[in-house]
Amino acid sequence: MTDSRANPTSQCPYCGVGCGLELLPPGEAGKSVKRDADGNPMWAARGDRQHPSSLGQVCIKGATVGETLARGRLSQPLYRPTLNDDFQPISWDSAFDLLTGRIRSTLAGKGPNAIAMYGSGQFHTEDYYLAQKLLKGALGTNNFDANSRLCMSSAVAGYTRSLGSDGPPCCYEDLDHCSVAFLIGTNTAECHPVLFQRLLKRKKRDPKGLTIVVVDPRTTDTAKIADHHLAIAPGTDLALLHGLARLVIQDNGFDSDFIDAATEGFASYTQTINAWTPGKTAKFCGITEQDLRAVGRLWSRKEGVLSLWSMGVNQRREGTAVVSGLINLHLLTGEIGKPGAGPFSLTGQPNAMGGREAGGLAHLLPGYRLVTNPEHRAEVEQAWGFAKNSIAATPGLSAWQQVEAMEQGKLDLWWVAATNPLVSMPDLERVKNAMQRCPLVVVSEAYADTETSHYAHLLLPAAQWSEKAGAMTNSERRVTYCPSFRPLHGESRPDWEVFAELGRRLGFTEQFSYKSSAEVYAEFTTLTEGRVCDVSGLSHGLLQAHGSQQWPFPKGHEPTRISKRLYVGKRFPTASGRARFQSEAPLGLAEPPCDVYPLVLTVGRYLGQWHTMTRTGMVQRLNDMHPEPRLEMHPEDAKAYGLDDNGLAAITSRRGTLTARVTLTDRIRRGSVFLPMHWGFTQAEACEANTLMHEQSCPISKQPELKASAVVVAPAVSVMKPAEQQTGRLESLRRLLIPALR
Ligand code: SF4
16 A cells, blocks of 8 residues: 555654544645644644554544644754853854763763763654664763653563563554453543543443453543442552452463463462462452452453553552563463453653664663673674774663762763653652753753753754654554654754764764665664564655554565564563563552651643643643643542642642642542642643652662652642742743743
């Protein structure tokens, strides 16, 4: 099939569902030209019916993306020597001179590890790939990490430990084939809406053929359609999984043929789960034994069990153990590598998957390689044309470790690209303070007024998704070509081009001489040959001609729309070819409730906003859906703390206090409260939820436990603004940025 449609098609740049979009130019087909609030003509978007991942479906965020392309853009490089100075426009040439000078002096002084980059699942794969080549190859530091660390790194670590490699083994068609959908730690209805609608339609079509289980402390919109909702106490998910496994064994519901032929570690696993009797598990998790047993029977008796998870599992200090605990259940029942079955992580960002393929975390190299593996380093050094031992042998600083390094004065240059950590990181005041200690904070951004921009010295205008060509991979391993369909805004440039030019200016002319992103992609694909994530047969040309393709797609592979699964042959990429049971005792929350902070605050997302509102905050229709952040609280808890519906609450954790209006609802269990994470200090309704969250992380994945911290609530007399607003500092910084907004 050749794609010859007149309008450009692309992948939605928001969540990891990665829906196909068709982009309609302003005034398309004789319609009047619609304009955004600044008078810019607007593109429109609708679902691409030919995209196999979404089949023409799209949610309100994807449908309104055209309204976010032109407003509030950063037009030119801006620089200020200190955070107390005004930003001044500078040329790209001066910006590169500044960067090369500071990189050279840092390398000569403190060495390569005083430089770090914090990138993003918003990058195209080409941006990701060249960032690795620049940092890990040319500069000799593995200090590249991405916001995927806050989002998916527990899934990466869990897959790798249990199955031998990263890479979700399932595909979206499994939603049409499964008999049980086991959703744990995922509010799919709001965070991955198009997949949720697919599941809902299946349920309506075939109510008896599909049983939906939702494990979530909140009665989310996802939980409302569940046949079984296990509203477990926060932090008890691993115990639940162990308890379910014990029931499966007790019920003779395990697949001994699969266990014998394809796994290892079963004996030790059975010892671990043996402690989790139904009575103990139900009590620990705060659910009834009857509900636990009902779900256990589903795992024992049904074929086609598909589990889906996202941040509720990953953002935990035992995130990797919980991911492995879930995979254990699939290994126990042989529910993997066949239609309608398998452990399926849903990525939060549009190209977090592509980032993992390109080596975009501090411990990775392209092609799912590891920096700690000498053979992997040698392969990449040779492919990149760098001398032996150019790549450091130890993992670089993870996201939070980069913050700690700034705090300790160890980083001289922190480069943030395509992400907004001053909303998404935990313990935000600590991050702000750390950034003020870093001599040069560089922010590559498409938009002028993000929270992180307020703490930058050098702002580099980045080409936005619609203005640069590249590839993105969605949660089901499908790679979509994303074309440039609008001209560059002002002096903005694609990130990959900036990394390539910097590489050349640092003297690596040969290694960074690319004429197009297609050339960058072609080089990247050669590094995946023979790996689990083999895309060596893909190119920009093939993706343009034949539409999106799933990997593995080795050289010589024919384009196809048929969905693929991994591990259909029951062989796994481990040394023994067997998947591994992992046996870990549950730890619970890193910061459990106590007498002083008796409630558990969990943060999450609203359907109409995406992450830090840099883009979705510009769409009036989306803002109208959720005019302000609300604290969800159980009526009994509210009564105990003297709070009323719509009243103002002060929410205090060990890290700070903020205020929000209260919504009383029994959709949240007693003892827990909920806040959305979207609103940063640049929003009129500022409510920096992550200010309250702690940074304690999973020791394996290094992913912080953003899902739970201990808080206390009390009635508030007035709205508390972020610290910058109290001092006037925010307004003064904003004034400095105003010219850039024009
Ligand atoms: Fe975009 Fe995700 Fe909505 Fe699909 S579900 S349109 S990828 S935000």
